[in-house]
Amino acid sequence: MPPPRRSDIATVELIGGIEKRELVLADPDPDWPRIFQIHEYRIRTALGSTAVSVEHIGSTAVPGLAAKPIIDILVLVHDITAEEDYLPPLVNAGYVVRVREPGHRLVRTPSLDTHVHILQVGDPAAADYLLLRDHLRTDEADRLLYERVKRDLLARSWEDMNAYADAKTEVIAAIKQRAREGRLQ
Incomplete structure (x- = not known):
């Protein structure tokens, strides 16, 4: 993979x-996967091969889990610093830059009902x-724990919403640790 075109930004901009x-918190909705598919098509059409991967993430991607009715999507790109490759096409497709x-x-x-997170291929957060x-x-058990905490x-x-998300950090870290330990067994 080629190196990034430039240094990444160093500050947080909350537009x-x-x-x-x-x-x-909404009860699980069987339409959430279909709504993701609509956005996946929209994103892939806008970005073409710039979108290395498009994944449904977050609670709406987990059958049986109550969630905020917001579809979270993960898009991986080769170079996060090359915003010109993905931000204008996504804005032209009807999305609004937030962070x-x-x-x-x-x-x-x-309408604030879909969040598209863009990360670079290889980012541990992905x-x-x-x-x-x-x-x-x-x-x-972890699904029920997570729902109870939420x-x-x-x-x-x-x-x-960021303060609420930050408050979930501890339980999310514990669940991810159990998941990693389960993979090692």
């Missing part, structure tokens, strides 16, 4: 600033997203 949003931070970009739908998704698909956290008030 539009902090947003106070009502966070709700630009080192190693990660995020675009979303104007493997972590898939590890968590795949483990929760097969481990009922329900407890959503009973509180959050300044923005």
